[in-house]
Amino acid sequence: MITFGLPKGRNLDPARAALAAAGLHLDGLDSSRLRQRFPDRNVLGTPVEVLLLKDWDLPLYVEHGIVDCAIIGSDVLEETQPDVFRPLQLKDGRSRLSLIAETPELPKRSGQLRAATRYPAWAARLLAERNFHVEVIHLTSSIELGPLLDLTDVAVDIVQTGTTLRTHDLHEVEILARVAPTFVVNRASFHAYRRRLGELLGALEETEAGGD
Amino acid sequence: MKISAGLPTGVSASLFDSARRRRRLEARLSALLEERGFAEVLLPILDYFEPYRPLLTGRRLEQLYRFVDRDGQLLVLRGDFTPMLARLLAPHLDELELPLRLYYRGDVVRHQPLRPGRMREYSQLGAELLGGDEAEADEKMLTLFFDLLLAARAGRPRRMQRDVRHGLPQARGEAPAPGDGEEHTLRVVLGVAGALDEALLAAVGARKASDLALRIASRDRIAARRAGLADVVERGYPTDLSVLGGAGEAVSKLLGLRDRLSSAYRDAAIEVEVDLAEFAAAALDPRIGVGDGPRGYYDGLMFAAYAPGTALALGVGGRYDKVFRSLSGGCSAVGFSLGLDLLLELGAAETRS
Numbered sequence: 001m002i003t004f005g006l007p008k009g010r011n012l013d014p015a016r017a018a019l020a021a022a023g024l025h026l027d028g029l030d031s032s033r034l035r036q037r038f039p040d041r042n043v044l045g046t047p048v049e050v051l052l053l054k055d056w057d058l059p060l061y062v063e064h065g066i067v068d069c070a071i072i073g074s075d076v077l078e079e080t081q082p083d084v085f086r087p088l089q090l091k092d093g094r095s096r097l098s099l100i101a102e103t104p105e106l107p108k109r110s111g112q113l114r115a116a117t118r119y120p121a122w123a124a125r126l127l128a129e130r131n132f133h134v135e136v137i138h139l140t141s142s143i144e145l146g147p148l149l150d151l152t153d154v155a156v157d158i159v160q161t162g163t164t165l166r167t168h169d170l171h172e173v174e175i176l177a178r179v180a181p182t183f184v185v186n187r188a189s190f191h192a193y194r195r196r197l198g199e200l201l202g203a204l205e206e207t208e209a210g211g212d
Numbered sequence: 213m214k215i216s217a218g219l220p221t222g223v224s225a226s227l228f229d230s231a232r233r234r235r236r237l238e239a240r241l242s243a244l245l246e247e248r249g250f251a252e253v254l255l256p257i258l259d260y261f262e263p264y265r266p267l268l269t270g271r272r273l274e275q276l277y278r279f280v281d282r283d284g285q286l287l288v289l290r291g292d293f294t295p296m297l298a299r300l301l302a303p304h305l306d307e308l309e310l311p312l313r314l315y316y317r318g319d320v321v322r323h324q325p326l327r328p329g330r331m332r333e334y335s336q337l338g339a340e341l342l343g344g345d346e347a348e349a350d351e352k353m354l355t356l357f358f359d360l361l362l363a364a365r366a367g368r369p370r371r372m373q374r375d376v377r378h379g380l381p382q383a384r385g386e387a388p389a390p391g392d393g394e395e396h397t398l399r400v401v402l403g404v405a406g407a408l409d410e411a412l413l414a415a416v417g418a419r420k421a422s423d424l425a426l427r428i429a430s431r432d433r434i435a436a437r438r439a440g441l442a443d444v445v446e447r448g449y450p451t452d453l454s455v456l457g458g459a460g461e462a463v464s465k466l467l468g469l470r471d472r473l474s475s476a477y478r479d480a481a482i483e484v485e486v487d488l489a490e491f492a493a494a495a496l497d498p499r500i501g502v503g504d505g506p507r508g509y510y511d512g513l514m515f516a517a518y519a520p521g522t523a524l525a526l527g528v529g530g531r532y533d534k535v536f537r538s539l540s541g542g543c544s545a546v547g548f549s550l551g552l553d554l555l556l557e558l559g560a561a562e563t564r565s
Contacts, residue, residue, distance in 0.1 A: 060328065063327060063328045063523050064328040064329075064523055065328075065520070065521035065522055065523055066521075081325075082327075083327055083523075085430055085431040086430045086431065086432060087430075087431045087432060087433050087445070088432070088433050088434055089434075185431070186521075186523075187518065187523075187524075187525075188399070188518040188519060188520055188521060188522045188523075189520065189521070190431065191399040191401060191485070191487075191518050192397070192399060192518070192520045194485075198446055198447075201433060202446075205433060205434075205437075
């Protein structure tokens, strides 16, 4: 039996759709239940257990081997840097990590900028690569409020459709990175289920659910 | 004032039963090593820092705990047995009778990010074989590696522990589901340091080869396919070994070694596979700047053992002739270390299940 970790929230639907297109149907998956088991009539040829967990917790469960594989946002992976394999990214559910400000250009500051983000480590790396001198402020939600309430000069956050930005009259100054739901596998599980997972991953590629 | 019983991050104590279990495991493994003609060496916990500059690279150097003692000497806490042993033996190689079989056990300390199952102080048991015919030595040491893993009875347990906790059929005494058999097998993956170097450089050039090496090590299928190296990620090695250039011959020999070991250990629930992607970041070509990973000093055969449900490899090893070359003590050398804490964790899970 192979245990899948699937994310609650925005990545669940793209994850389910991609797995179904590749021959792993999770019919009757109840998003309110933690653990569910599905029979072996699937591309893996073995029963599948699904654990529905929060995106931010999934990397630890995969690293520990509690779940064999999972679909996790690449934003979470970049921030938490788990020691897991990342065979492919899904095409659906993609978004971007952007630098957001109240003006179309970066605000001019003689000193360092202050940036609000839920990704302090990743944002710091990306901004350092661009030679920005930035003080990163860690917020856990409503990141756009940082510049709106003058806590920070800018925000670094996920932009999917841009609706939130338009609502608050904010501007996407620069795209810092692309974000995609990513199929990840525990190192030992990869070796244990190499053939079975290879078939699923091959099917994901063929259905073009996975890509670049 | 109340005295806290807390310990620094990444450090733990073995008390009572866990101490007894560790000593019993050490005794079992040591007995097997002695039986095979390996002699124990006891190495110090403190050493100078300077000798390690040429022996260790990048991350490994950064992970050493170093400090200036009261005499003004820059010292390190033992972070790895192998280079310490090599630097102590190199000046005396002329006086020693080769091949030399040695083993060690004890703790190493590394300042590394905490990960599941990864402490900053942890116990290892390892063995080294210096000198002798290289191919023969590689096979002998792999056989020893397998036998020690079996002696530690590390082949099954973690998934069984999970099944108990989850109340799944196996734990309830019901028949296992199709495909469950493969969950209880120990996997040993084999590779060769630098085996992909020529293929990476040919595929994307020197500027992008490091990034491709890391992507392949992470089993990125799309990047591998674009580089014409899909086979490496999907089955572990290319169908046409000629794409590996000069490394093709070494990998061909490795496939032969895999077949012999697979056949010898088929009944022992150990699966052996060649997986060059596992060691893609162990580059030897200086144009591929990722060769300073945790296995940075290997320059030939490499191997690692995994059990299902574990976060880390139970043991790793390989050939490290270049360490002796850099010490001006030309000598072939192959060795490995096993993580005793991981083996004990697996053993405990087996007992509970």
